[in-house]
Amino acid sequence: MADIKKVVLAYSGGLDTSIIIPWLKENYDNCEVIAVSGNVGQGTELDGLEEKALATGASKLYIEDLTKEFIEEYVYPTLKADAVYENKYLLGTSFARPIIAKRIVEIALAEGADAICHGCTGKGNDQVRFELAIKRFAPQMKIIAPWRTWEFKSREQEIEYAEQHNIPLKINRETNYSKDKNLWHLSHEGLDLENPWNEPQYDKILEMGVSPEKAPDEATYITLSFEKGIPVALNGEKLDGPAMVAALNELGGKNGIGIADMVENRLVGMKSRGVYETPGGTILYHAHNKLEEICLDRDTYHYKQQVGIRYAELVYFGQWFTPLRESLAAFVDKTQETVTGDVRLKLYKGNIIDAGVKSPYSLYDEDIATFDEDEVYDQNDSAGFINLFGLPIKVQAMKEQAAKNSK
Secondary structure: OOOOOEEEEEOOOOHHHHHHHHHHHHHOOOOEEEEEEEEOOOHHHHOOHHHHHHHOOOOEEEEEEOHHHHHHHHHHHHHHOOOOEOOOEOOOOOOHHHHHHHHHHHHHHHHOOOEEEOOOOOOOOHHHHHHHHHHHHOOOOEEEOHHHOOOOOOHHHHHHHHHHOOOOOOOOOOOOOEEEEOOOOEEEEOHHHHOOOOOOOHHHHOOOOOOHHHOOOOOEEEEEEEEOOEEEEEOOEEOOHHHHHHHHHHHHHHOOOOEEEEEEEOOOOOEEEEEEEOHHHHHHHHHHHHHHHHHOOHHHHHHHHHHHHHHHHHHHOOOOOOHHHHHHHHHHHHHHHHOOEEEEEEEEOOEEEEEEEEOOOOOOOHHHHOOOOOOOOOOOHHHHHHHHHOHHHHHHHHHHHHHHHOO
């Protein structure tokens, strides 16, 4: 322990990292602890953070504003890929970790730190996401992960330690959900949610919106404009990434959009149940995919669906800074060159209802698709096509029939 004199801590001010500061000083010979908090849109969770960090033993706190970079360089590339983990999870925690970890490494190297510490549990995915990023940018850096070594076995014991050390907490034993919040989403895990038979107490846990039952009885219409797969305007108003997501969070939240209750397969092997709130993100994913329906040819659209599954796995598994993820992103960018246009949606009681789509690059041709008389499509051509397309199955059937007749 003597060789570790300065530690940079990934600090959120939550239960785990709140007690890690005094724990590090107790177990690493009163080492200096520098706390770093990455602002990716947590909002009021950052209030009073510096005072708390210093009061519990940190020598300083960096609060790094990463919100714009987070949305436009991590969220939007994932959106363009239509990457969804296991059909439900829009990766809110997953792509927030690499950007935070990268900045922590930069500060640790600038400060001459001996180690980087995080508060991720040994059961979770975040330990992998943080540490893979650290290995990418500081391969020789020591990593301290208290949850893998310390004496605490539960969040209840952590709360007791915090009380003994007069560390203020924003939670209590009754509201001790494990949460992660950023501009894109809010996750809830633990307590009654650990039993998948229990219906979530939405009136108790929802923070970014309301349940569909409490949404207005009147629908909300919106129009989203995209340029090369990137959302650029809402109802005609140009918005940058953070402003776009914030505006859609408000619209989606009040209409009960974007609540996902799922049991997911964690990278470490276990299944875990969580409730995710992603109101704005759910709208963006829906609108983006709707625009791709008319802008991408069939083969590209179908192949991109496969890429989206793999892309989501890479993000979920913490493999953001890898050649494969970067290569898939290059493929996705190529597919987005014509994904430009407008999507009109109706938001109503948890539902996103398509209300119109248009693009200057649309591949939809009314003259070809019409059921009325046309002079573009010769329906007689289909007979020859079907004969050739069905030739393998016809030959197989003939061979089977001949074999039966020879018996």
